[in-house]
Amino acid sequence: MKILAILGSPRKGNSQILLNKAVEICKQQNHEITLIKACDLNVSGCTACDGCKDTGECIIHDDMDRIYPLLKQAHRIIIASPIFFFGLPAQLKLLIDRCQCLWYEKYVLKRPIPEKEFKRKALNILVGGMKKGQIGVTCAEATLKAFLRTINVNEHRTIFYLGYNEPGSILENTTIDSDLKNAIEELLKND
Numbered sequence: 080m081k082i083l084a085i086l087g088s089p090r091k092g093n094s095q096i097l098l099n100k101a102v103e104i105c106k107q108q109n110h111e112i113t114l115i116k117a118c119d120l121n122v123s124g125c126t127a128c129d130g131c132k133d134t135g136e137c138i139i140h141d142d143m144d145r146i147y148p149l150l151k152q153a154h155r156i157i158i159a160s161p162i163f164f165f166g167l168p169a170q171l172k173l174l175i176d177r178c179q180c181l182w183y184e185k186y187v188l189k190r191p192i193p194e195k196e197f198k199r200k201a202l203n204i205l206v207g208g209m210k211k212g213q214i215g216v217t218c219a220e221a222t223l224k225a226f227l228r229t230i231n232v233n234e235h236r237t238i239f240y241l242g243y244n245e246p247g248s249i250l251e252n253t254t255i256d257s258d259l260k261n262a263i264e265e266l267l268k269n270d
């Protein structure tokens with residue numbers, strides 16, 4: 080299967096540790112993995128110019144030109160991201176907002192990204208520093224849900240870890256390996 084792994088964090092921190100572990104599990108099963116780091120991309124923000132309205136194609140040309148095919152071809156998507164201000168980091172949000180052309184393509188032009196020979200699925204992995212309250216998870220997941228629906232990935236699961244602020248502190252959690260193993264097993268299932 081083609082697996083697209085997307086890192087939302089701009090630092091070598093907790094999301095990267097979790098994503099690397101998830102990718103390792105997938106690699107052991109010989110899947111084809113492409114890893115992208117949102118902060119390494121040169122992507123401008125959507126200007127809501129509606130230039131994509133009639134074609135489903137963005138008129139801005141930057142690194143999104145190579146991201147769109149990856150989003151279209153992936154059988155599975157894994158997104159690992161920190162929570163920033165109850166939402167997603169701006170670098171990841173830039174990529175998401177630029178999928179407005181795919182929103183037009185699906186909902187207005189009625190040309191959704193075709194399902195593969197089997198269902199497309201996603202796994203979201205979120206990390207937050209706050210110990211109390213899940214509003215950050217709720218908001219970040221809502222944005223990811225809208226994004227995944229737009230790119231016609233209609234099934235997703237979210238796992239999250241709260242109370243981890245320092246980079247690397249997620250390693251103090253003793254359940255991450257088994258959590259990820261189970262989540263990836265579920266993700267890769269064809270049902």
Ligand SMILES: Cc1cc2nc3c(=O)[nH]c(=O)nc-3n(C[C@H](O)[C@H](O)[C@H](O)COP(=O)(O)O)c2cc1C
Nearest residue numbers: 088092093094161162163164165207208209243244
């Ligand atoms: C700009 C910024 C905003 C943040 N906002 C939140 C927040 O709203 N809720 C939360 O739980 N943690 C918040 N945090 C803490 C990070 O989510 C936390 O440090 C996380 O471990 C970072 O993940 P990373 O190591 O993968 O970058 C914020 C951190 C930064 C830098």
